[in-house]
Amino acid sequence: MSFLSDNLKFQLKKVGLLASLFLAVFFGAYYFVNILDIHPAPREATSPEAVQDVIVNNEELQKRAGQDKISLADFQAWAKINKLTGKDLYDGDPDRDGLPNYLEYIHGTDPNNADTDGDIFSDKAEITNGYDPDSKGEAMTTVYIKIEKLGVDAPMVWSKTDVEANMLKDLENGLAHFMKxxxxxxxxxxxxxxxxxxxxxxxGGYNHIFKDLNNLQIGDLVTVKTVQKNGRIINYQYKITEKFTTTPDDERIFADSPTPTLTLTTCWPIGTNLKRLIVKAELVK
Ligand SMILES: [Ca+2]
Ligand SMILES: [Ca+2]
Ligand SMILES: [Ca+2]
Structure with missing residues (x-):
């Protein structure tokens, strides 16, 4: 009697276990499909007309890109060659490198390849750090700084030292960009x-390049022009927001900024190394 009852208990336990296992698998699958909603998203309908929804006209494209020599027609031709379609043609990022299509166009990079020059650094990472996204390895973009009001148009040297005394060598060849x-x-x-x-x-030919820096006023413009090996030229325009003289170690000179900011610095008063004249500007396009 007791043997049968034990056997029955054992069988019942087995059935119970199998039943719970089945229920767990069934509800698990149900949860996955219906509650987590893993159904593939329907693809968005694409049509050439959709382009017009985002890029309104030449002016809009030029304003967003900060360029006045590009046209919507050129962009659309480029988009067609690169098989870009859809509503987010302009702002889309099919290669997920962080660069929207219109910036890929401006930089001449491949909108379907996150690393156009194949040097393991993504297009976005290169641009963010001043490297040429369409030239392998350590190649930096060539940069010029233009201040029309002062008649300044000088090359910028990417300095590789953060010791100001060592930057003197770089200052022989133009303006010097502080590393990092x-x-x-x-x-x-x-x-x-x-x-x-x-x-x-x-x-060097740049010993007095910033002698007139003090003539700049709030609202004046500074253009930073970058040239890539593939011939793409991008002009970044900054508008002056602040001007002051201070000691060389003033934290305001070096403070990081949450927006694209340009800080120009030179020794002051002229002929001395006592203070710094600081001009700060914000990116306008
Ligand atoms: Ca991209
Ligand atoms: Ca890309
Ligand atoms: Ca790269």
Missing amino acids: TAAPGQVGNMIVSGHSSNYIWAK
């Missing part, structure tokens, strides 16, 4: 230094 500060047009504080005066016997 923001790249042109990018979020952060881009710091650029230039001579206001130097010894008569000092080398």
Whole structure:
């Protein structure tokens, strides 16, 4: 009697276990499909007309890109070649490198390849850090700084030292970009230094490049022009928001910025190394 009852108990337990296992699998699958909603999303309908929804006209494209030499027709032809379609043609990022299609177009990079030049750094990462996204390895973009009001149009040197005394060598060849500060047009504080005066016997053609920096006023414009090896030219325009003189170690000079900011610095008063004249500007396009 007791043997049968034990056997029956054992069988019942087995059935119970199997039943719970079945229920667990069944409800697990139900949960996955219906509650987590893993059904594949329906593909959005695409039509050429949809392009017009986002890119209104040439002006809109030029304003968003910060360029005045591109046209909607050129962009659309490029988009067609690259088989880009859909409502988010302009702002889409099919290769998921963080660069929307219109910026891929501006930089001449491949909208369907996250690493156009194949150097393991993504297009976006290169641009963010001042590298040329369409030129392998350590190649930086070539940069010029133009301040029309002062008649300044000088090359910018990507300095590889953060010791100001060592930057003197770079200042022989133009304006010097402080290492680890923001790249042109990018979020952060881009710091650029230039001579206001130097010894008569000092080398280089840029010994007085920033002698008139104090003539700049709030609202004046500074253009930072970047040139890539593939011929793409991008002009970033900054508008001056602030001007002050201070000691060389003032934290306001080096403070990071949540927006694309340009800080120009030079020795002040002219002929001395006592203070710094600081001009700060914000990216407008
Ligand atoms: Ca992209
Ligand atoms: Ca890309
Ligand atoms: Ca790359």
